[in-house]
Amino acid sequence: MKDTATRSFGRPYQILLQVLLESSYAVCTNFGQLDSNKRSIRRTRRCALPKDPDSLSHLIWLTLTDEWKTTGGDDPRSFFLYDSGPESRDRVILFVSQQGLQQQ
Structure with a gap:
């Protein structure tokens, strides 16, 4: 189980x-x-699940590993699209599914 x-x-x-x-x-x-x-x-x-960040300040310097960029499971699918990076003042991280991209 x-x-x-x-x-x-x-x-x-x-x-x-x-x-x-x-x-x-x-x-x-x-x-x-x-x-x-x-x-x-x-x-x-x-x-x-991967360990959650301890606070928002940790998110600023977070390096996204592959386990955070896929859906996981037996058939992991990518849903990571963009990361402006930890050096960015206002960091933007985009996650999206292929199904979400195809919908209008």
Whole structure:
């Protein structure tokens, strides 16, 4: 379940449903509370994310690594478009999806 949580973009209940459908009867009967399992999925996802900056002053000097420039998951797609850079007085960072670029 935790592996699926880090690879999937589905909602926690969708992941739980998928895991339960693929599990034996014995596993399903001992699965525990749904709310607890959903919290476990959210916690697993949070731990897999890159560390958030500590403050806005850290964002000014932030160097964007590849993990922040893609959607992640099994099929990471680029959604980073532009960064004016840390030397810029008013830094601008643009993120956009290909779908967003095609919409008018």
